[in-house]
Amino acid sequence: MFDENIKELEELHNTKEIKEHLIKKGMLPIVLGEGEKIINQYPQRNNVLNLKNKVFLLTNSTNYKMLDITGWSRNEVEIYAKLIGIKVNFEGIGYVKEFNVPKDTVINKDMVIEVKLKPRFVEVKDEKIEEKEDTKK
DSSP states (O other), X not given: OBOOOHHHHHTOOSHHHHHHHHHXXXXXEEEESSOSSEEEEXXXXXXXXXXXXXXXXXXXXXXXXXXXXXXXXXXXXXXXXXXXXXXXXXXXXXXXXXXXXXXXXXXXXXXXXXXXXXXXXOOOOHHHHHHHHHHTO
């Protein structure tokens, strides 16, 4: 588990330093925008994180580009959308399989991202179970 010392982060001065610090601590920083300063983040301060958790860092830029969100959970996409102020429509359950806005497209506030989700587990059909049982005879 990761319990970041917020005082330590506050001593860092720019987006690049904070991103590098989080990587060294085993986190996955997701930088939103091209600004030099972090103005918001998720999770908020004083949260305990597991290694490899995503930490969303919103910069002081209003120029956001679409990230490759393939494999993200619905919750992670909702956090991303809320931070940059766009709407998302979901189809299905699970993790992002595909989405309608190409990576690196400049985001505007009127955009709606259409996201198709899929479960991470494999669905086994009854027919295949029967086939496996038949081969044991």
